[in-house]
Amino acid sequence: MSPGVDPDRVLAGDRVAISRAISIVENDAPGAQLLLDGLFRKTGRAYRLGITGPPGAGKSTITSRLARYYRTQGRTVGILAVDPTSPFTGGALLGDRVRMGEVELDAGVFIRSMASRGSLGGLSRKATEAADILDAAGKDVILLETVGVGQSELDIARAADTTVVVLVPESGDSIQAMKAGLMEIADFFVLNKADRAGADQAVTGLQMILGFRASGAWSPAVLKTVASTGEGIVEVAQEVEAHRRYLEESGGLLHRRRLRLEDRIAGLVEDAVREQLWNAESRELLHRRAGEALGGGVTPYGAAGELVTLFRRDHRS
Amino acid sequence: MSPGVDPDRVLAGDRVAISRAISIVENDAPGAQLLLDGLFRKTGRAYRLGITGPPGAGKSTITSRLARYYRTQGRTVGILAVDPTSPFTGGALLGDRVRMGEVELDAGVFIRSMASRGSLGGLSRKATEAADILDAAGKDVILLETVGVGQSELDIARAADTTVVVLVPESGDSIQAMKAGLMEIADFFVLNKADRAGADQAVTGLQMILGFRASGAWSPAVLKTVASTGEGIVEVAQEVEAHRRYLEESGGLLHRRRLRLEDRIAGLVEDAVREQLWNAESRELLHRRAGEALGGGVTPYGAAGELVTLFRRDHRS
Numbered sequence: 151m152s153p154g155v156d157p158d159r160v161l162a163g164d165r166v167a168i169s170r171a172i173s174i175v176e177n178d179a180p181g182a183q184l185l186l187d188g189l190f191r192k193t194g195r196a197y198r199l200g201i202t203g204p205p206g207a208g209k210s211t212i213t214s215r216l217a218r219y220y221r222t223q224g225r226t227v228g229i230l231a232v233d234p235t236s237p238f239t240g241g242a243l244l245g246d247r248v249r250m251g252e253v254e255l256d257a258g259v260f261i262r263s264m265a266s267r268g269s270l271g272g273l274s275r276k277a278t279e280a281a282d283i284l285d286a287a288g289k290d291v292i293l294l295e296t297v298g299v300g301q302s303e304l305d306i307a308r309a310a311d312t313t314v315v316v317l318v319p320e321s322g323d324s325i326q327a328m329k330a331g332l333m334e335i336a337d338f339f340v341l342n343k344a345d346r347a348g349a350d351q352a353v354t355g356l357q358m359i360l361g362f363r364a365s366g367a368w369s370p371a372v373l374k375t376v377a378s379t380g381e382g383i384v385e386v387a388q389e390v391e392a393h394r395r396y397l398e399e400s401g402g403l404l405h406r407r408r409l410r411l412e413d414r415i416a417g418l419v420e421d422a423v424r425e426q427l428w429n430a431e432s433r434e435l436l437h438r439r440a441g442e443a444l445g446g447g448v449t450p451y452g453a454a455g456e457l458v459t460l461f462r463r464d465h466r467s
Numbered sequence: 468m469s470p471g472v473d474p475d476r477v478l479a480g481d482r483v484a485i486s487r488a489i490s491i492v493e494n495d496a497p498g499a500q501l502l503l504d505g506l507f508r509k510t511g512r513a514y515r516l517g518i519t520g521p522p523g524a525g526k527s528t529i530t531s532r533l534a535r536y537y538r539t540q541g542r543t544v545g546i547l548a549v550d551p552t553s554p555f556t557g558g559a560l561l562g563d564r565v566r567m568g569e570v571e572l573d574a575g576v577f578i579r580s581m582a583s584r585g586s587l588g589g590l591s592r593k594a595t596e597a598a599d600i601l602d603a604a605g606k607d608v609i610l611l612e613t614v615g616v617g618q619s620e621l622d623i624a625r626a627a628d629t630t631v632v633v634l635v636p637e638s639g640d641s642i643q644a645m646k647a648g649l650m651e652i653a654d655f656f657v658l659n660k661a662d663r664a665g666a667d668q669a670v671t672g673l674q675m676i677l678g679f680r681a682s683g684a685w686s687p688a689v690l691k692t693v694a695s696t697g698e699g700i701v702e703v704a705q706e707v708e709a710h711r712r713y714l715e716e717s718g719g720l721l722h723r724r725r726l727r728l729e730d731r732i733a734g735l736v737e738d739a740v741r742e743q744l745w746n747a748e749s750r751e752l753l754h755r756r757a758g759e760a761l762g763g764g765v766t767p768y769g770a771a772g773e774l775v776t777l778f779r780r781d782h783r784s
Contacts, residue, residue: 186768187768187769190766191763191766408758411757411761412753412757415767415770415771418771419771420741420744422772424737428733436729436732439732440725443507444725446511449507450728450735451735452504454732454735454739457736461740462743
C-alpha cells in the first residue's frame with residue numbers, strides 16, 4: 151500500500167492514478183519506492199524511445215507526429231517530456247506542450263512534462279521510474295523527449311531502448327554533434343526541417359562522420375523529415391522498428407536493459423548509503439570542520455577522512 | 468610528495484608545474500588529493516570570478532578583456548575555461564581559446580581549458596580544485612568561464628565568489644534567463660553586444676524581472692558591454708569590486724566560502740564511501756541481481772536492500 155495512489159488503478163490505466171503516481175515519483179514523496187517496487191514486475195512490455203537534440207530542432211512536433219502515427223496502428227502511447235534546463239521553476243514550461251493539443255485529446259495517449267528540479271543526475275532515474283509507471287499502466291510505446299544539453303542526452307539514452315537524435319540543417323553542423331557526444335548515443339539521426347536550404351549538405355556531412363566510426367553490425371542511418379507536415383514520420387517509425395528487431399535478435403535489447411537495471415540498483419544503493427551517512431551528528435561535524443578549514447585549521451581532505459572514519463564506526467550492522 | 472609535480476614549484480608560480488598539477492587534478496591521477504591537501508593552506512587569497520551565459524554570448528572575449536584590464540592594474544590572472552558540453556572528447560575545443568592569443572602571451576596570465584569528461588557533477592569540484600592550484604600559485608584573480616547549459620552554471624556559481632551572467636540582446640529574452648535559473652545565480656548581469664538592436668529593451672526586460680525579486684541588501688545590476696571593442700569592461704571590473712566589498716563587509720564572502728568547503732568535504736566523503744561500496748564482490752552481486760531483475764526474479768528495490776545490508780556487514784571499522 152502506498153499513500154495517495156492505488157496501484158491497481160495504475161495497472162488498469164486510469165489517467166488520474168498514472169498522473170498521481172508520476173507526481174509521487176517526481177517529488178520523491180513517501181511511498182514512491184514502495185509503489186515502484188509493487189509495479190516493477192508488470193514492466194518490460196513497453197518499448198522506450200528516446201528523442202533528443204538541440205533546442206528548436208522540432209522534437210516536440212516529431213514526438214507528437216509519432217504518437218499520432220502509433221495511434222493509427224492501434225498502439226497506446228506515453229509521452230514524457232523532460233526539461234533539463236529548468237532546475238528552478240519546478241515545472242517544465244508549457245510552450246511546446248501546447249502544440250501537442252491534438253494528441254492530448256486522445257485517450258490512448260498520456261502526456262507528462264517533467265522538470266529536472268536541480269538534479270541533473272536524477273534525470274535518468276526519474277525518467278526511468280516514470281516510464282515504469284506508464285509501462286505498467288499498459289502503454290505500448292513510451293516516448294522520452296528531452297532537450298539535448300550536455301549531460302541530459304546521455305541520461306535519456308540510458309533510459310531508452312532506442313535513441314533518436316533530431317537535428318536541423320542549421321544546427322546540423324556535424325562538429326557540434328560530435329562535440330556534444332551525440333554521435334555516441336544516436337541509434338539513428340533525423341534531420342528535421344529538411345525542406346530548408348542546406349538539408350542535403352547536412353545529411354552528407356553527418357553520413358561522412360558516421361562513416362569514420364568503427365562499423366559495428368548496426369549502422370546509424372540519417373533520415374529526413376518535415377515534421378510540421380508529417381513528411382518522413384512513417385519512415386522514422388519504421389527505422390525504430392528495424393532497430394528494435396536488430397536489438398531483439400542480437401541480444402542487444404536485453405543487454406541494454408540489464409545495464410539500465412545495474413545503473414538503477416547501484417543508484418538506489420548509493421542513495422541509501424548516502425542517507426545513512428548524513429545525520430544530525432555528521433552534518434554538525436561537517437559544518438564545524440568547514441569553518442575550521444576556512445581558517446586553515448584543517449584541510450578538506452583531513453576533515454573528509456575523519457567523517458569517513460566516523461561513518462564506518464557508527465554504521466556497522 | 469606527490470608524483471609528477473613539485474608542490475614548491477607550483478607555489479613559486481612555475482607555469483609547467485601549474486599545468487601539470489591541473490592535469491593531475493583533472494585526470495584524478497594518483498597523488499591528486501595529496502597534492503591538493505598540501506597546497507590547501509596556501510589558498511584563500513585569490514578572488515574567484517565566475518563568468519557564465521549561453522553559447523555565443525561573448526564570454527571568452529569578456530574574459531580575455533577582463534584579464535587584460537586586471538594586468539594593467541598589476542594583478543596576476545588565472546583563467547579556467549570549462550566546457551560542460553564536451554563529455555566525450557576529453558578536451559575542450561580550442562576555437563574560443565585561439566581568440567585569447569593576446570593575453571596568453573602575457574606571463575602574468577595562466578589559461579587552461581577543461582572538459583567535463585562525462586561527469587557534470589564533478590565539474591564544480593574539478594573547477595574548485597584547479598582554482599585552488601592557481602590560488603596557491605599566487606594568482607590574484609581567477610576567472611572561471613563556462614557555457615551555461617542547465618546544471619553547469621550552478622556548478623560554476625558554486626565554485627566562484629562572484630558570478631556574472633553574460634547575455635546578448637537576442638539571447639537576452641528574460642524568460643529564457645529565468646527558466647535556466649540564471650536569475651538565481653547572477654550577482655550581476657552583463658548585456659554584451661550592446662551595440663546591437665534590441666539592447667535597451669533587453670536591459671529593461673531584465674531590470675523589470677529583477678525588480679520582481681524579493682529585494683535583499685544587494686541588487687544585481689545590468690551592465691552593457693561591447694566586448695569586441697572593450698567598451699564597458701572597466702565598469703564590469705568595478706562592479707566585481709563593488710560586489711566583493713559588499714560580500715566582505717556583510718560576511719557573505721566567508722559564508723559562501725564556508726558553504727563551498729562543506730560541499731567539497733561532503734563530496735570527498737561520499738566519494739570515499741562509494742569507493743568502499745563497490746568492490747569485486749558487490750559488483751558481481753549487482754551484475755547478477757540485475758540479470759535476475761530482468762526476468763522479474765527480484766525487483767531493483769529488493770536487490771538494492773540486499774547490497775546495502777552486505778555493505779553494512781562488511782565495512783564496519
